[in-house]
Structures are given as C-alpha cells and as structure tokens.
Amino acid sequence: MGQNLSRSFLAPLALVLGSVGAMAPAATALAQPDAGPGQAERFDNHKVVRVTIRTVDDLALMETISPDPWSCRQGIGPVDYRIPPAQLPALDASGLLYHVLIDNVQALIDAETARILGARGLEGGGDLAWFSDFKNPAQVSSYVDTLVALRPDMASRVNVGTSVEGRTIYAIQIAAPGSPANKPIIFLNSVQHAREWVTTMSSMYIADRAVRTYGSDPAVTNILDKFTLIIVPITNADGYEFSWTTTRLWRKNRRINGVSGGGQTIYGVDLNRNWGFGWGVNIPGSNPGSSSNRSSETYRGTAAFSEPETQAVRDFIIARPSIMGTVDIHSYSQLILSPYGYTNVPHPRHSLFTDLNAVYRAGIASANGLLYTAGNTFTTIYPAAGTMGDWATGDRSIFGWSMEQRDTGQFGFILPADQIIPSAEEAMSGIFAWADALGNPIRITIASGVPALVASNSATTLNVTVSALQRAVVSGSPAIEARVTRSGELVTTSLTPVVGSASGEDYTATLPAASCGTGLQFAITAVAASGATVRLPAVGFYTVFTATGSAPNLTPCPRCPSDFNLDGATDPDDLADFIGAFFANEPGGDFDQSGAIDPDDLADYIGTYFAACP
Numbered sequence: 001m002g003q004n005l006s007r008s009f010l011a012p013l014a015l016v017l018g019s020v021g022a023m024a025p026a027a028t029a030l031a032q033p034d035a036g037p038g039q040a041e042r043f044d045n046h047k048v049v050r051v052t053i054r055t056v057d058d059l060a061l062m063e064t065i066s067p068d069p070w071s072c073r074q075g076i077g078p079v080d081y082r083i084p085p086a087q088l089p090a091l092d093a094s095g096l097l098y099h100v101l102i103d104n105v106q107a108l109i110d111a112e113t114a115r116i117l118g119a120r121g122l123e124g125g126g127d128l129a130w131f132s133d134f135k136n137p138a139q140v141s142s143y144v145d146t147l148v149a150l151r152p153d154m155a156s157r158v159n160v161g162t163s164v165e166g167r168t169i170y171a172i173q174i175a176a177p178g179s180p181a182n183k184p185i186i187f188l189n190s191v192q193h194a195r196e197w198v199t200t201m202s203s204m205y206i207a208d209r210a211v212r213t214y215g216s217d218p219a220v221t222n223i224l225d226k227f228t229l230i231i232v233p234i235t236n237a238d239g240y241e242f243s244w245t246t247t248r249l250w251r252k253n254r255r256i257n258g259v260s261g262g263g264q265t266i267y268g269v270d271l272n273r274n275w276g277f278g279w280g281v282n283i284p285g286s287n288p289g290s291s292s293n294r295s296s297e298t299y300r301g302t303a304a305f306s307e308p309e310t311q312a313v314r315d316f317i318i319a320r321p322s323i324m325g326t327v328d329i330h331s332y333s334q335l336i337l338s339p340y341g342y343t344n345v346p347h348p349r350h351s352l353f354t355d356l357n358a359v360y361r362a363g364i365a366s367a368n369g370l371l372y373t374a375g376n377t378f379t380t381i382y383p384a385a386g387t388m389g390d391w392a393t394g395d396r397s398i399f400g401w402s403m404e405q406r407d408t409g410q411f412g413f414i415l416p417a418d419q420i421i422p423s424a425e426e427a428m429s430g431i432f433a434w435a436d437a438l439g440n441p442i443r444i445t446i447a448s449g450v451p452a453l454v455a456s457n458s459a460t461t462l463n464v465t466v467s468a469l470q471r472a473v474v475s476g477s478p479a480i481e482a483r484v485t486r487s488g489e490l491v492t493t494s495l496t497p498v499v500g501s502a503s504g505e506d507y508t509a510t511l512p513a514a515s516c517g518t519g520l521q522f523a524i525t526a527v528a529a530s531g532a533t534v535r536l537p538a539v540g541f542y543t544v545f546t547a548t549g550s551a552p553n554l555t556p557c558p559r560c561p562s563d564f565n566l567d568g569a570t571d572p573d574d575l576a577d578f579i580g581a582f583f584a585n586e587p588g589g590d591f592d593q594s595g596a597i598d599p600d601d602l603a604d605y606i607g608t609y610f611a612a613c614p
Contacts, residue, residue, distance in 0.1 A: 040245070040246055040247070040248070041246055041247040041248075042106055043082070043084075043105040043106045043109065043248075043249065044085075044104070044106045045085045045104055045106070046082055046083065046084050046085065046104070046105040046106065047082070047083045047088070047100050047101075047102060047103055047104070047105070048070055048080055048081065048082050048083070048100070048101045048102035048105060048409070048412055049080070049081055049083055049091070049098040049099065049100050049101060050071075050078050050079070050080050050098060050099055050101055050409060051078070051079055051080075051081055051091075051096050051097070051098040052077070052078060052096065052097040052098065053074075053075065053076055053077060053078070053079050053096075054076065054096075055076070056287065058096060059074065059075070059079075059287055061094055061096070062079070062081055062096070063296075064090075065081070065083065065087050065090045065091050065094065066081035066082060066083055066087065066091075067082065067084065067087075068081065068082040068249065068251075068297060069081050069082075069297060070082055070332075070409075070412050070413070071332075071333060071409065072330065072332065072333040072335065072381045072382075072404045073333060073380075073381040073382055074287055074381070074382040075287050075381075075382040075383075080101060080409050080412065082105060082249070101409045101410065101412070102410075102411070102412065105249075105414070108411065108414040109248050109414060112134075112248075112414055115133060115417060116133050116134060128205075128208070128421060130143060130204075130208070131201060131204075131205060131208075131420050131421050131424065132417060132420075133417040133420070134197045134198075134200075134201060134417065134420070135200070135201065135204075136244045137167075137234060137237070137240055137241050137244065140200060140204060140233050140234060141170070143204060143208075144157055144170065144172045144204075144207070144233070145157065147172060147207055147208060147211045147212075148172065150211055150212070151211045151212075151214075153177045154174055154175060154176065154177060154210075154211060154214065154224075155172055155173065155174050155207075155211050156172070156173050157170055157171075157172060157173075158170065158171045158172070158173050158230070160232060160312050160313060160316045161308060161309070161311065161312020161313070161315070161316065162308055162312065163236075163237040163238045163253070163254075163308060163309055164238060164253055164254055164255050164307060164308050164309065165237075165238040165254050167237035167238055167241065168237070169232065169234070169235065169237050169309060169312055169313070170232070170234075171230050171231060171232045171316075172207050172230075172231050172233070173228065173229070173230045173231075174207060174210045174211060174224065174228070174229045174230075174231070175224065175228040175229070176214060176221075176224040176225055179224075179228055182322050183227065183228045183322065184226065184227050184228070184322055184323075184324045184438075184439075184470065185227060185228045185229075185230055185320060185322045185323040185324060186223075186227045186228075186229055186230070186323075186324065186325050186326075186327070186431070186435050186438075187230045187231075187232075187317060187320075187323050187325070187326040187327075188203055188206065188229065188230070188231045188232070188326070188327050188329065188431065189203070189231070189232035189233075189235045189313065189326070189327075189328055189329065189388075190202065190203040190232070190233055190234070190235065190328075190329040190330075191233070191234050191235050191236050191239075191240050192235045192236055192271040192272045192309075192328060192330070192388065193236065193239075193251045193252075193270075193271075193272065193330060194236050194239030194240045194242060194243040194250045194251060194252070194253075195243050195248065195249050195250055195251055195413045196330055196331040196332075196405075196413060197243070197413070197415070198331050198332075198405055198406065198415045198419070198420060198423050198424075199329040199330060199331055199405060200233045200234055200240070201420045201423075201424060202329055202405060202420075202423060202424040202427040202428070203231050203232070203233040203329060204231075204233050205420075205421070205424035205425075205427070205428065206229070206231060206424070206427065206428045206431070207229075207231050207233070209428060210223075210224060210229055219429075219432050220432075222432075222436060223432050223435055223436065223439075226435070226436070226439040227324070227435060227439065228322075230320075230323075232313065235271065235309060235313060236252075236253050236271055236309060237309070238253055238254035239251070239252060239253050239254060239268070242254060248414070249413065250268075251268070251270065251297050252267070252268025252269055252270050252271070252297065252299065253268055253269050253271055253307055253309055254267055254268060255267065255268055255269045255301070255307060257269075257294040257295075257299070258294060260295065266294045266295050268299065269299055269300070269301040269306065269307050270290070270291075270296075270297060270298045270299055270300060270301075271307060271309050271310055272328070272330075272384070272386070272387050272388060273289070273290035273291075273298050273299070273300040273301070273384070273385065273386040273387070274300055274301045274304065274305060274306060274307050274310045274386055275304065275305070275310055275314070275386045275387055275388050275390065275391035276304035276305050276314070276386070276391055276395065277342070277386070277390045277391040277393075277394040277395045278340070278341070278342025278343065278385045278386055278387070278390050278391075278394070279300060279303075279304035279385060279386035280292075280300060280304070280385060280386065281342045281343070281385040281386075282383075282385070283343070283344065283383050287382050287383055288383065288385075289341065289342050289382075289383035289384050289385025289386070290384070290385045290386050300385070300386050304386065310388075313388070314391070317392070317396065317398070318396070323396075323398055324398065324399065324438055324469075324470070325398060325399040325400075325401065325434070325435060325438050326388065326389070326392045326398055326399070326400050326401065327401045327402065327403060327431050327434075328387075328388045328389055328400075328401070328402040328403075329402070329403055329405065329427060330402060330403065330404050330405070331404055331405040331406065331413065331415070331423075332404055332405060332406060332407055332408070332409070332412055332413065332415070333373075333381065333404040333408060333409075334370065334372045334373065334404060334405070334406060334407065334408055335372055335373050335374070335375075335380055335381060335403065335404040336357050336360045336361055336364070336372050336373070336374035336375075336401070336403050336430065337374075337375070337376070337377040337380055337381065337389065337401065337402045337403065337404070338353040338354075338356065338357055338374075338375070338376050338377070338389075338401055339353070339376060339377065339389050339390050339393040339394065339400055339401075340376060340377060340378060340390050340393070340394070341376075341377030341378050341381075341383060341384035341385065341387045341389065341390050342378070342383065342384065342385040342386070342387070342390055343378060344378045344379065344383075346376065347376065347393070348502035348503040349467065349503045349505065350376075350503075351445060351447055351465040351467075351503070351505070351506065352443060352445065352465060352467040352503070352505065353376065354375075355437075355443065355445040355465070356399070356401075356434055356437055356438075356443075357374035357375065358374065359433050359434055359436075359437045360372075360374060360401070360403075360430045360431075360433060360434040361374045361430070362433060363429045363430040363431070363432060363433025363434060364426045364427075364429055364430035364433075366429050366433070367422070367425040367426045367428075367429040367430075368422050368425060368426060370406075370422075370426060372403070372426075372430070377389065377390075377402070381404075387402070388400065388402070389401055389402045399438060401434065403427065403430065403431075405423045405426070405427060406419050406422070406423040406426075407419070437469075438469055438470070439469075439470070440469055440470070440534065441468070441469060441470045441471035441528035441529075441530060441532055441534060442466060442467065442468055442469060442471065442473055442526050442528050442534040443465075443466075443467045443469055443534075444464065444465070444466050444467075444478075444524050444526060444534065444535075444536040445464070445465045445467075445536075446462055446463070446464055446524070446536070447462075447463035447464065447465060448462070448463060454511060454514065454520065456513070456514060456515055457513050457514075457515060458513050459510050459511060459512060459513050460510070460511040461508050461509070461510055461511075462480075462508065462509045462510075462511065463498075463506065463507075463508060464478070464480075464495060464506070464507045464508065464509045464524055465503075465505050465506055465507070466478045466495070466505055466507060466524075466526045467503075467505045468505075468528075470528075471528035471529045471530050471532070472528070472529040473505075473526050473527070473528065473529075474526070474527040474528065474529060476494060477525075477526050477527035478494065478495040478507055478524070478525070478526040479492050479493060479494050479495060479524070479525050479526070480492070480493050480495060480509040480510070480511070480522055480523070480524055480525075481522060481523050481524075481525060482511055482512055482520060482521065482522035482523075483512075483520070483521055483522075484512055484514050484519075484520060491512065492525075493509075493510060495507035495508065495509050495524075496508045496509075496510075509522075509524060523535050523536060523537060524536045575606075578606070579602075579605075579606065582602060582605045
C-alpha cells in the first residue's frame with residue numbers, strides 16, 4: 001500500500017465513491033494535530049491493546065493515556081484502548097497488564113481504503129454484490145432509492161430530520177402490500193457512532209432482504225406480515241461523512257463545543273449519551289455512564305436532547321405510537337443489550353427481558369452458529385447513561401434494545417469486508433426472532449426452566465411470568481393444566497399472583513403430586529384481552545412439558561414394567577390404554593412434530609411407551 005494513497009484518503013474516495021461534503025478538524029480527549037486540508041487523519045503505529053482494569057482508578061488512569069476507548073465494555077476487567085505511539089511509554093510505566101490486539105491501526109485503514117477503491121465497480125443487484133464492501137453516505141442514500149424504486153408498493157423513503165451541519169437524516173419504511181396504517185412497527189437504526197461502519201451495512205442488508213425476498217423467504221414474510229419495518233441506516237449523518245473523509249475512527253457528531261486551552265476547536269457529542277432518560281446520571285464508585293468533558297468520547301452534551309440528531313429521532317418515534325420495539329445497532333463486542341444502562345437496579349420486567357434476550361441470542365446463533373453474550377447494558381458492558389434503549393423503554397414503554405456486532409477485538413471497527421454479510425445475517429436473524437416473540441399478544445416463561453424430575457408424592461411449585469406484549473392479560477386467566485400420566489384427569493388450576501411483584505407479571509404454579517416413576521404433563525395458559533388463549537408450549541396439548549416423579553434425592557425411579565393405567569397390574573391393558581389415550585387426546589395431531597400428520601405419529605407415540613423400558 002503506497003504512502004500517497006493512504007495520505008490522500010479523502011481525495012480518491014470523494015472522486016470515485018461519491019460526494020463527501022465539508023470537512024472539519026478532529027479533536028480527541030488527548031490533544032493531537034489536526035488533519036490538514038485535503039488530508040485524512042492518520043494513525044500510524046497506533047496500537048489497540050486490551051488492558052486489565054482492576055479499579056475505577058485504573059479507568060481514570062487510562063483516560064489520561066488513551067484518547068480513544070474502543071471496546072463497548074468499560075469497567076472492571078478487560079477493556080480495549082487505542083494507544084498513540086507517544087503514549088505507549090506511559091502505558092508501560094502504569095504497571096497495568098495488557099496485550100496487543102492490533103499492532104498498527106493505520107495498516108488496517110490503508111488496506112481497507114485500497115480494498116474499497118478496488119471494489120468500486122460492484123454495485124447493487126439481487127446477488128448481494130452491493131454488500132461486497134462498505135459504502136459511503138452517497139452510496140447508501142442511492143441504494144435506499146434503488147430499493148424504493150424496486151418495490152414502491154412496499155418501500156418508501158421517509159424524512160426523519162436534520163443534523164447539526166444540515167444533512168438530512170432519512171429512513172426507509174417497508175411494509176407488506178396492503179398493510180394497515182396502524183400496524184405495529186419495529187424501528188431499527190444504526191451509526192449513532194460514526195466509525196461503526198458495519199452497522200449501516202447490516203441495516204441496509206435487512207432493508208434489502210425485506211424488499212427483495214418478501215413472499216419467498218418465510219422469515220422475512222412472517223415479520224412483514226406482523227410488522228412494518230422502519231430503518232434509519234445513518235443516524236449520525238455528519239459523523240459518518242467525516243469518518244469517510246477525514247478521521248476513520250470518528251465516533252461523535254460534529255457539534256462545535258468551543259476551543260481548548262491549546263487553541264483547538266473541540267467537536268462532538270456522543271449521541272448515545274444524549275437521550276433524555278437517565279441523562280447525566282453517574283453511579284458512585286462505578287465507571288461514569290457519560291462524561292461532562294467536552295473532549296471525551298462519551299461527552300453527553302449540554303442537556304438531554306441538546307443535539308438535533310437525537311431530537312429528530314425522538315420526535316419521529318413519538319409521532320408513531322405504533323412503534324413496539326427499537327433496536328439500536330452498534331459494533332463491536334458481539335453483545336445483545338436490554339435495558340437499563342444508567343442503573344444497576346434490574347428493570348421490573350427483568351424476567352421477560354431475560355427471556356427475550358435468550359430468544360435474540362438463539363436467533364443470532366441460527367444464522368452462523370456464533371453465540372453472542374446477552375444481558376442488561378449496565379452489567380453486560382458498563383454503565384451508559386442517556387442511551388436510546390433506556391429512553392425508548394423508560395420514557396415510551398417501548399421494547400428498546402441494542403446490539404453490538406462483530407467482532408470481539410481482532411479487527412474492532414475496521415472489520416474485514418468478508419464479515420459484512422455474516423454479521424448482517426446475524427443481525428437480521430436475531431432481530432427477527434426477537435420481533436417474532438414480540439408479535440405474540442402474551443409471552444409466558446417459566447423462570448427456572450422446565451423440570452425433568454420432581455420430588456415424588458409432593459406438590460411442586462414453579463415460578464411463572466405471564467407478560468402482556470400486544471394485548472393485556474385478562475385478570476385471573478393465567479392457569480396451569482396438569483395431569484398425572486397421559487390417561488389421568490386433566491385439572492386446571494389458576495396461577496397464584498406473587499405479592500409485591502415489581503412488574504405484576506409474576507405468578508406461582510403448582511404441579512400435582514406424582515408417585516415415583518410416574519409422569520406429569522402440564523401446560524401454562526393465559527387469555528389475552530382480544531379473547532385469544534395463549535399457551536406454553538404453543539400448540540397441541542400433546543406438545544406439553546413432561547416431568548417425572550423421582551426418588552427423594554431427585555434421581556430417576558425405575559420405570560419398568562409400566563402400569564400405565566394405574567390399575568395395580570402390569571399387563572397388555574397398559575399398552576392398549578396408552579394407545580387409547582392417543583386417540584382420545586391427540587386426534588389428528590402431529591405427535592412427532594415432523595410437519596406432517598401421518599401414521600408415523602402413532603408409531604412414534606407407541607415408541608415412547610417402549611422407550612420407558614429399555
């Protein structure tokens with residue numbers, strides 16, 4: 001990679017990839033020379049290191065050593081930082097343990113620049129060629145127009161607002177043909193932090209797949225049949241432009257914050273610390289959730305919603321009461337983040353949020369097998385006060401999530417192009433799984449999971465959460481249906497509300513007593529205000545949970561021979577009654593869940609009888 005190309009990062013990208021707009025000098029927490037006119041800021045021999053943080057004092061020390069924390073997690077434990085060459089001796093002298101993740105940041109930027117220029121001829125098309133590499137602001141805007149033109153019956157371009165430097169913030173709205181105006185909405189946005197380029201590509205990938213594959217891809221069709229999608233691919237319009245023209249690693253918006261003591265103009269507010277719920281909150285004895293330092297990468301601004309970008313998105317959301325869930329897409333660290341970030345006090349709906357995180361995580365894993373870490377923002381990464389997710393959840397009662405995409409530090413923000421599509425696939429699969437769960441009127445969860453064994457000859461209590469999503473739960477309707485053995489009498493018992501439950505959604509359910517070796521079957525039900533009955537598990541009574549009475553130490557009891565009908569004798573009548581129970585309780589049922597109702601269902605059913613006696 002030649003010196004001239006890397007030093008002239010602005011000129012070829014402006015000429016070849018599209019208009020890039022005005023430039024302004026960069027500023028960071030540690031003073032650095034501004035990039036000159038027509039020059040991109042360089043990071044020659046800057047390293048990214050993973051430091052072992054032991055105390056809050058260690059965090060404060062690293063703020064004096066590094067101008068730029070990279071990892072999303074900042075707290076006790078491993079944290080990633082960019083270290084300019086001049087600061088490396090200070091890091092060595094600090095005594096903090098660290099190891100190098102990226103030896104030369106500029107080498108990655110140079111390679112990225114050369115690759116983007118080499119791939120400039122690959123544009124658009126159903127073969128996903130547009131996603132062969134990262135795209136600048138003009139290209140993203142143009143591709144939104146391409147998708148709208150491709151399916152004007154589904155897609156439209158919507159104005160969201162204007163940035164601090166006067167750029168338009170826009171969204172693409174995608175709905176199944178003929179969708180009602182009040183259909184529930186899932187709102188996605190990316191690039192609140194300008195350097196997180198992969199997030200814009202993921203947003204555009206979701207838009208592309210939604211427009212191009214509705215009616216042919218079952219997952220896409222399912223979501224668009226339930227929801228309208230609104231996607232803002234570039235929230236931080238000025239910062240994203242600046243990251244393409246001048247400072248690849250720029251994070252904040254381009255607000256002018258005044259002049260430093262050294263005479264440098266100070267720029268930027270961290271948009272994801274500028275939202276009005278929990279804004280400015282600092283947790284004593286912990287890493288602050290935002291900064292009042294105008295040069296800090298987490299500078300929160302002069303007031304909540306001081307920035308036109310956050311004002312615009314806020315007002316856009318408020319004007320659309322049908323928005324049910326939001327996902328703010330970030331990189332990097334491979335995380336799924338539920339509220340809250342400003343406090344370590346769990347959200348009152350913590351049980352539901354934990355369940356939704358698990359659904360989101362499983363959805364991501366279904367794409368490429370990669371397992372993200374999931375949890376609330378405060379404990380999973382670090383305190384973050386004034387975030388979009390906290391505002392959506394705390395102020396608007398919307399399910400406000402965020403995610404951190406690939407990777408975990410090998411490349412950080414300068415992700416290789418070959419990871420764009422896999423990362424986007426994971427984002428879409430996770431978001432769609434999460435949204436599909438929100439599409440149910442009620443969600444039922446068993447807090448400790450389904451027991452495989454229960455103590456014999458005594459009742460068992462389960463902790464159950466029954467959460468209203470799109471419809472209220474009819475008071476008194478949550479119940480447990482349970483029976484001993486498949487031929488036993490089905491008994492329905494109301495769940496008992498937990499006194500003092502913060503969410504009002506917590507109950508206890510009681511399983512009947514079963515003798516040692518005897519099976520229990522049960523399902524949890526609740527009725528929505530619409531009149532629909534929701535059950536867990538979801539379909540067919542024979543898609544049920546099964547527990548088995550155990551010995552006193554919760555070890556399995558001998559199950560052979562089986563007195564299925566409990567008549568006191570083990571004889572051929574047991575198998576006959578077992579088969580009779582199938583026809584009495586599972587008529588026309590897909591017992592083996594193969595997707596087809598056929599003779600195999602009865603065969604597999606009988607097989608379960610003999611499987612009890614290996």
